[in-house]
Amino acid sequence: MSGPTLVVLPPAGVVACEPDIQAATSTVFLLRNRRKPGNFIMASVGVQTGNFSYHVQNLPKDGTGCPGRWLVQLAWEHFLRQGCAIAGIRGEWIFGDNLDQVNALTQRGGMSVEDAARQTWSAARAAERGMRTLAVLAADGTPGQYRSIDVLFTP
């Protein structure tokens, strides 16, 4: 690694959060928690599309570590400081909480995949950034048993 050192103060009141920014460029942001290997965020902005994508993780779910919501905010602010004009937030949900939640909400004749996607953790993060319009670009599987869902949030 090269370049200047960036130091991030963890939010007040959290336990075992020692942020270490490993990359902060105009297209990629990577921060890991030195105290918890399963806690990190990698985010990027597509050069051609201007879409923000991220993977945030805080495992095990034991109440410690850098909060995911805070990590997303750090990444978002980084790209805004870089002058990025973020067009949308792109997600490809193939495992994890968002996909699990959509499957839980769509099983047995429940919600549509679109309505379920609007109830996810990532949809809430998108809404916080003014990205409230959801497009489900692709969905592989059947209600309650989706294997992957591609989404795009735009203003």
Place this chain on the structure above:
Amino acid sequence: MIVRGEGEMMLTLEQDHLSRLREQAGRGLAPSQMLRDLLSRINPEEPRSPVLAWYLMHAFGLEQHQVAAVFGWDPNGTGPLDDARLDELLARHIPAKVGG
């Protein structure tokens, strides 16, 4: 809040490894095999998945959501995605014939 420092930081991506990934894809190697080979060469500190994802993005001009499967895969077979699922998902985006 970021309290010190401006400008850019970069993890170093080795050009040799990027070229090797393209060459392996050109030979039709499965993405899981490519990533295991890459790990044997770079041995990044934990978490390893972001580094693997970044290599794939740079090697093949992909956006992050296109390599999302890497975050669910572990070479030891302990992740939510196994080799077959990883290969299926990444094969949608990694060009089959990219040459070395």
